[in-house]
Amino acid sequence: MRLIYFAWVRERIGKPQEDVELPAGIETVADLLRWLKSRGEEYEHALQYPDVIRVAINQEHVEHREKIAGAREIALFPPMTGG
């Protein structure tokens, strides 16, 4: 599964994207954020406040309770500031 990061999430994690193998038991976006946060200091720094992180699965916005089965691409980013 491909993870993509934007803005300060990307800067704090230190890479724009990565391919990961998820361990068993990671079912929802919230599970994914919790697991990622435990992967090291840079992830801890980026995902310190998981509630503010916005998530898109296959380029569509989703809530944190959304199941991630079947996702090809999951993007994590801060609240958007376009326009």
Added chain:
Amino acid sequence: MPGAVVPTVRIQAEDFDVAAEIAKMTQGRADIGAVVTFSGLCRDEGGRLAALELEHYPGMAEAEIGRIAAEAVHRWPLQGLTAIHRHGRVAPGENIVLVVAASTHRQAAFEAANFLMDYLKSRAPFWKKEHHTDGSQGGWVDAKEADDEAASRWKRN
């Protein structure tokens, strides 16, 4: 007829020409009675800001603005709808975003343009980073709660 219009959505690094976009929409037609345009520009924040760096999510940016535009043509009887958003480095005084909405009567065009901008601000995957005139790199612009509230007023039960 609502839903018959196919919106134009462009995500691009280069600037756009507001007059040219209006002309493209209205050329050769005699049925349009109202054209509303909104352009968003980069401010210098009292001389502090040298430029904004606009990061975006390629693919999703087009898709998400496309979804918002499709909702707008579904809700209002529009005759044309264009949304253009720039990415990359934008200097103060330059354009960032353009919405052009056309309809028979003004109200639909006004409301659709307003709706599109409100949703675009809180849902289109773009992030602004400030570059300061003193050479220091500023931070990422914080999202405003007011923008989420502006979008929520269009919610229908």
